[in-house]
Amino acid sequence: MDLKTSDLNQHISSQFNEELETLRTHVLKMAGLVERNLRTAVGALETMDSSVMVSIEQAEQQINAFEILVDREVMNIIALRQPAAGDLRVVMAISKIVRDLERMGDEAYKVGKLASELSSDQPPAAALNLAASLGRQVADLVKRAVDSFVRLDADEAQGVFSEDKAIDSDYESSLRAMVTFMIEDPRSIGRMVKLLWVFRALERMGDHATNISEQLIYAVRGKDVRHTEVSESDIQSIADE
């Protein structure tokens, strides 16, 4: 029995409906800021425009504030409403999703900052294009994860997993390309290392998007899809220790 968005405003307590709606709205605003910061940072990789850092920093502040706000709201709902079943799963999922969003915000900020630093010591355009291309892929993945959260769409969230695998694969080949660039021009190693950090940050963002999708699937279906290699007996054995 999948949870639907309409389930969240069907409580007898209209106040509880409003609290859940507010919580969701805040997560969406936070996610919107993360996505915007990522796209801005990726744009800076292409344009080498360091002036965008001002707006990225402002948004990053807001993302951090949203994390604190959502945590407070989650605590209040658990303490005052004692949510159960689908409501509990959504609230718990949100408490974990905001952590991933905050980390994604940090990574987007990092990409922006590295792009800003590289603007005065630019790597080859081909290398920058690779990074920007991966950045756009990751931004689309983040959007997909956020959209699946908006619609409580577990099927859509499932799609994020396969897309993240493609990103991981592109990340690996990009690293190989970076090594080639460094071998061809050892003087570029300093700036290429910075670009490697950009790739690393983007790849991490993909992982966080995957985490969001896992939480979303748990919230909607009550099914834990994390760490599929871990069996029920593995869990039981550490519980019994």
Add this chain to the structure above:
Amino acid sequence: MDLVVDPTTEKPEERAVQIEETVGNVHVDNPRMRAENVQVHYGDKHAIQNVTIDIGANEVVAFIGPSGCGKSTFLRCLNRMNDTIDICRVDGRIELDGKDIYDPSVDVVPLRARVGMVFQKPNPFPKSIYDNVAYGPRIHGLCDSKAELDEVVEQSLTKAGLWEEVKDRLDQPGTGLSGGQQQRLCIARAIAVSPEVILMDEPCSALDPIATAKIEELIHELSSQFTIVIVTHSMQQAARVSHRTAYFHLGRLVEVGPTKQIFTSPQHSLTQDYITGRFG
């Protein structure tokens, strides 16, 4: 397949739901009691429809559901308390340790000693604390001597977590105790006759949170020796004290399952709606 319409909604056609069979596993490996296709009629009213459920030995099972869903009616079937209601008819089969409790040869007095009951409102007898607890062992002839009876009274009050509070005033009236103490006295009275099963019908609804917490702790402790079935309107209480939870709706057992699962991932939409406080 029956179509059940929830009468509490203004647009019943929108709330029509299908209840085919009970969702979840109604059977357990080590049943103390088994109810099979139980039907209860109050005159023309079909109050319980086709309920099948096992009550496992030494487990705490919580019955939850909206008012009038039949959970208390079904609970009262488990020790034939409904026999006292003339217009009530019970069909189907209910077994205690494999024996049909509705068999004509079964005497309800010893049955109710084996399947004791604690009610919503504490109802101590207008007797001393000691006599409240000693009453059951006396009428069932369970003790041969005063010393043995003293021992049973002390043990029962200790198990009910009341001994330390009343040991110096056993001769005082049970009705003089606080509400929470009276309820624990009723539990002591129930366990004094060494029941196998204790039925509790909203045992904490008249108690404050501290007294409620003490009863809940007691339920947890007693579950090592007794099988407990509790009807409660407090879902948090069901979540806290029970191993399995059964959700009743309009006289039917909609879903039964491990409490952790019922409160995190219920399978039936009616269960989900009820425990999350949604319309319906």
